Amino acid sequence: MSFISVNKLWKQYGDQVVLENLNLDVEQGEFCTLVGASGCGKSTFLKMLLGQETQTRGDLLLEGQTFPAEPDRNRGIVFQRYSVFPHLTVRQNVLMGLELEQRPLLGKLFGSARKEALEKVDDMLARVGLTPSANKWPHELSGGMQQRLAIAQSLIMRPRVLLLDEPFGALDPGIRKDMHELLLQLWQEIGITIFMVTHDLHEGFYLGTRLLVFDKVRNDPHDPNAYGATITYDLPIGQMDRSLLQDIDQSVTNTARHQAA
């Protein structure tokens, strides 16, 4: 039995078919990048993994169990924006998860328990390179720093799956490169299963172990919502050549044009 298995999964909003007949098996520790044109259901799929959305038909299983229908501490998330709490400093942001877990009622740690937790926090901050900014407010951080913080905040909970929804979409190219390195390094150290949605096909090719391309196989120009997207390419990264990248790029761009038309 694989870690996550997706079986004949469909997602519809009314008449609009977003995803059709999705089948996928993911092993623990894989780093999957999800690419595709906008409106092709990659974010919807991520939301289903997160528990923010539920499927219309089919199975979505984590170690054979149905995914809980609401977000929980086993699935961490980093959004493109607004992932950190503006009213807490960097350190408090990372500490939050530990406090929530250990104190269901107060949600705050004191004394030696707090000290112990803060050691973990500082260790995590060092890993993502935020030690110098530990006592700053999030609004004092750059976009890249905020994303580092969001990642640290999720990882300190040791979730089973880390979900990233276009986490670097709003960052400058140079910063994006640094973030890629950081993410790969953390993934290798911690060995967590990662799903990352990205707009950037080249980012998808570079990061991770597995590329999943979401695309529409069928297209009805008179009724663009009649058919949903599915996974058209499921490729191990590192075994791809340039022509394949161009093929995928072409196909995704075509779909994007159809969507826009």
Added chain:
Amino acid sequence: MRLINRTPGRLTATALGVLPFLILLLIYGLASQQRLAENPNDKLLPGLEQMTAAVDRMAFQEDRRSGDYLMWVDSLASLERLGMGVGVAALMALVVGLANGVLPLVRANLAPLVSALSMVPPLAILPILFIVFGLGELSKVMLIVIGTAPIMMRDVAQRVRELPTEQLIKIQTLGANSWQVVTRMALPQVLPRLIDAVRLSLGPAWLFLIAAEAIASTEGLGYRIFLVRRYLAMDVILPYVIWITVLAIVIDQCLRLTNRKLFPWYNAGGH
């Protein structure tokens, strides 16, 4: 250069801001002088002299009948009512607003009621308050509560719902239960917004306070103004109005500074 692009410098801005006050003062001074020249006992537009005399009498001399310094007694009574009313209203707004903002079940249950209540003209139910709570302090405080709480409740609920969904999801992935979502995410972020809501509610609160005092009271700023109206005592009314305005400004600024001090992240654009 277009008019929309012409911005005053600091000095010009201050001068422009002070100017209307000076003009008002000047117009009043001239009109008052003219009337007093015709009739030294004129009561409608008292001069500075009469007003300082009235303030001296009201604030710094014992009242002959009661032995109190009336202006201070009035101020204290009014501020007490205002503070109680707005305080209770803010507390209610926080509790109901948070519940409405965070919990869809409570929102479905309570939001229509709150919306309907906020539409009731508070002064229209003042007689009911007098009948139910008597003519004492309670009815006046209740008027302020009823007049300001529903709108603040709606405001707080709205502010909670404006918090990004991403945050709500994120805190759940950190393992928060519903209570923790309220106490660690919604409450701390809504407190500075509540203070803003209170600042906006102070205007209506003063209105309700003075209305209630005018009708049934034995002391208070509103009571005094309406009492001395019978003698056309503009020399008392005008300083009282200015005093109320000063109090309102001071309270507003205190709240603003408190907000800044307590919630640095909020005012630095961290939301």
